[in-house]
Amino acid sequence: MFRIDADRARFRDIVRGKIRQDLRRYLSTPELLARRGEKTVSVALPQIELPRFRFGRNEGSGLGQGPGDKGTPVEGAGENGMDGPGAGSAAGQHILEVDVELDELACMLGEELELPRIEPRGKREISSASGRYRGVRSRGPSSLRHVRRTLRRALMRAICSGMYDPRAPLLLPVHDDQRYRARRSAPRPEASAVIMHMMDVSGSMGREQKEIVRIQAFWIDTWLRSQYENLEVVYIVHDAIAKQVDSESFFHLRESGGTKISSAFDLCLKLVQERYRPEDWNIYPFHYSDGDNWSARDTERCVALLRDEIAPRVNQFCYGQVKSAYGSGQFKKDLDEAFEHDQRIVTAGISDRGEIAQAIRAFLGKGR
Amino acid sequence: MPTVQTRFPSALQGERERIEAAARAAGLDFFPVRFELLAPRDVNALAAWGGFPVRYPMWRHGMEFDRLEKSRQWGLAKIYELVINNDPVVAYLVSTNSFMEQKLVMAHVFGHADFFKHNCHFRGTDRNMLERMAAHASCVRGWIDTRGQDAVERALDSALSLENLIDPFLALRAQGQAGSKVQAPTFDVLGFLEQYAPVGDMARQMLGIVRAEAYYFQPQRMTKIANEGWATYWHSQILTRGILEDSEVVDFADCHSAATQASPGQLNPYKLGLELYRHAARLGRDLFALRATSSDAALIDELVDEEFVTEQALFLSSRNARSGKMEVTDRDWRNVKRSLLEELAWGGLVKIELLGVGGELGQGEMVLEHHHDGRDLELEFAKQTLLCVARLWGAAAVLFTQVDDQKLRLVAQDGAVESKNLD
Structure with missing residues (x-):
């Protein structure tokens, strides 16, 4: 009822503009992570206000009602008593909660970081059953009548037969003029992708490091989700041994102990061989650590695994090295050395939250 | 008339007639009242438009609607009714109100309708x-x-x-x-x-x-306090005199006290207004004369005395610098009253006067003065707004104000604001 939806849509447009402006800030905070639903994410914004002359906050005195001697703390004190339309309306700064579709957020991200669209590997045409009304035919139910086409036919017939008078353009479609929309199924390419987030959870990865990984993973998921219709996400954590976990533990688990990166790579490879066959899946392994590995020999093994087994099977392998107080940062150097000319291996150093955007760009900027 | 038309259930229609008769018998006098029954979402849409079903398109209405819908969905706030000052008065009832609530709200609406018609501040309003x-x-x-x-x-x-x-x-x-x-x-x-x-x-x-x-x-x-107080005073008078069924009394008390509950940090206009009229009745004042001549400020100036402040346990509070919490600081009735009046003075607006044109810089600029009453302007907002004035005026705009006891002169010109300390 009413036209309020038009006003609301306009307001939403303005809000989207604001989010777009502030996207860089969102890229470096975990703010949106907890607010993600199935298809939307809810964003908190300060109330959008028109400038106006209004009183500031030089807190003179408030007014209240209730018992208590001098010095009794006042619960729920707003700025002053008279604000707002009465009972139950809170005074003060309102926060706007706005739902944004994940696709739209991805679109903003793409624009902000100038990410290219990904061309899926191994295109397979899967004809999906869902047809669309894109054809026209001369028989059909009147609910599907294509008015414009019908009138066009009638016009053509009128002109051809000399009955058309531009001063009194009357068109009377006859039976043969009628045109109807027809359903036509079109083969569409369908692509599936899997993201494998691997994270080092050994003692040296602290809270802040995990937070960075978390934010980064959120945005990568968001982007890849917009690129593939069917996306699965696999979480792997490792210290000296690797295991597959759910997203909750991935982001909150804290373990201690040594670090053997190859254990994660082994598990990743095993999954690829068993479940995500490269012919059917676009595969995106991401590995995050602080750059420490148990031994140089294990690093060698990692490099060999990457070169011979993983890289040929995946779209792109990304390594994000999060700076920590304890990490040496050696692993990135080793990888860079070994894969200097290999496009399929991308590494990025992330020393603080401000560099998340840049790392995302490095990972997704190739369009692979 | 550009308005919504709904079917009003006959059960409510009967009650409406009883309540209207009771209201008139109590001495209330109003323009004809039209009730419409609407779904909560539609009432929120109307509320976002200030009560009017046909408003110009504006994103702010959409924002307000969004806010109202969210609070409704989360159960934080509920609108019972909307009343429009018009002839006829139009009132929207929310279809999810209980039967008792509808009765309460209708009585409340007649109170507002009487206030609209008789309060002097509404005399100049367009009834169309x-x-x-x-x-x-x-x-x-x-x-x-x-x-x-x-x-x-x-x-x-x-x-x-x-x-x-x-x-x-x-x-x-x-x-x-x-x-x-x-x-x-x-x-x-x-x-x-x-x-x-x-x-x-x-x-x-x-x-x-x-x-x-x-x-x-x-x-x-x-007239927020005066008007809500008046409507609340009358809904409780009317309903408790023969309109309520016995079985509804408890629910009524519950609903009425929820609307008029006092919270320590915030003054509730329903509560304050209601108590002011009750106080006036005890003092033997003519309530109808009060509602005809009073704004909130006038009502408080007229009625608040030591007894009222003590009885209502009103207090002043301020922030304790050490704990950072608001604390009760003063219960002296004169101070409470002064503070109330200050807040309500000038109709609750910021008092800004246009002194003239061109008297300050000699460039055809608009010169404004903020009459400072102890409350500073929010400076960043003031600058933005002054720029807006300058844009419309097509020349500079000057504002005299005072922030942190320092007199200031703001000059908005060519898209920038210059601020200068005076004296």
Whole structure:
């Protein structure tokens, strides 16, 4: 009822503009992570206000009602008593909660970081059953009548037969003029992708490091989700041994102990061989650590695994090295050395939250 | 009339007639009242439009609607009714109200309707506002069709930034001399701009629309306590005298006390207003005369005394610098009263006067003065707003104000604001 939806849509447009402006800030905070639903994410914004002359906050005195001697703390004190339309309306700064579709957020991200669209590997045409009304035919139910086409036919017939008078353009479609929309199924390419987030959870990865990984993973998921219709996400954590976990533990688990990166790579490879066959899946392994590995020999093994087994099977392998107080940062150097000319291996150093955007760009900027 | 029409259930219709008769018997007098029954979502849409079913398109309405819908869905706030000051008065009841609540709300509405008709501050309001709002809407839509939404929105936004630069007592002042030209010095800055600003037809009409609507809504803002108190006083009087079924009494008490509960940090206008009228009744005052002549400030000035402040346990509070919490600091009735009056003075608006044109820089600039009453302006907002004035005026705009006990002169010119300390 009413036209309020038009006003609301306009307001939403303005809000989207604001989010777009502030996207860089969102890229470096975990703010949106907890607010993600199935298809939307809810964003908190300060109330959008028109400038106006209004009183500031030089807190003179408030007014209240209730018992208590001098010095009794006042619960729920707003700025002053008279604000707002009465009972139950809170005074003060309102926060706007706005739902944004994940696709739209991805679109903003793409624009902000100038990410290219990904061309899926191994295109397979899967004809999906869902047809669309894109054809026209001369028989059909009147609910599907294509008015414009019908009138066009009638016009053509009128002109051809000399009955058309531009001063009194009357068109009377006859039976043969009628045109109807027809359903036509079109083969569409369908692509599936899997993201494998691997994270080092050994003692040296602290809270802040995990937070960075978390934010980064959120945005990568968001982007890849917009690129593939069917996306699965696999979480792997490792210290000296690797295991597959759910997203909750991935982001909150804290373990201690040594670090053997190859254990994660082994598990990743095993999954690829068993479940995500490269012919059917676009595969995106991401590995995050602080750059420490148990031994140089294990690093060698990692490099060999990457070169011979993983890289040929995946779209792109990304390594994000999060700076920590304890990490040496050696692993990135080793990888860079070994894969200097290999496009399929991308590494990025992330020393603080401000560099998340840049790392995302490095990972997704190739369009692979 | 551009309005919503719904089917009003006959069970409610019967109650409505009983309540209306009771209200008239109690001495209330009002324009005809039309009740409409609407779904909560629709009531929120109407609330976002200030109660009017046909308003100009504006993102702010969408924002307000969003906020109302969220609070409703989360169960934080509930609207029971909306009343429009119009002849006939139109009242929207929410279909999810219980039967008892509908009765309470209808009695409440008759209280408002009586207040609208008799309070002096409403005397100048347009009683044909439903038509007028619709005319405003079609005017704005017309401009959108020719100029596009963005241009119209910019013009509306800047006019709305200044919507509180009006004279809350204009209606009382200008009685009998309607249509006279606005002349400096004046508090009707919006009217002055509408008449003299060197802007195109569209911007001028937007200023006119915003000004007309601001003057329409202002009396409601400055009689919040008096009006809600009056309606609450009467709904409890009417309902407890023969309208309620025995089985409804507890629910009524529950609902009534929820609406009138006092919270320590915030004054509840329903509660405060209700207690003021009860106090007046105890003092043997003529309630009907009070409701005819009083704004919130006048009512409080008239009635608040030591007894009232003590009985209602009103207090002043301020922030404890050490704990950072608000604390009760004062219960002296004179101070409480002064503070209440300060907050309500000037109809709750920021008091800004247009002194004249060109007297300060000699460049045809608009000179404004903020009458400082102890409360500072929010400076960043003030600067932005002053820029808006300057843009509309097509020349510089100057504002004298005071922040942290320091007198200031702000000059908005060429898209920038210069601030200078005085004395």
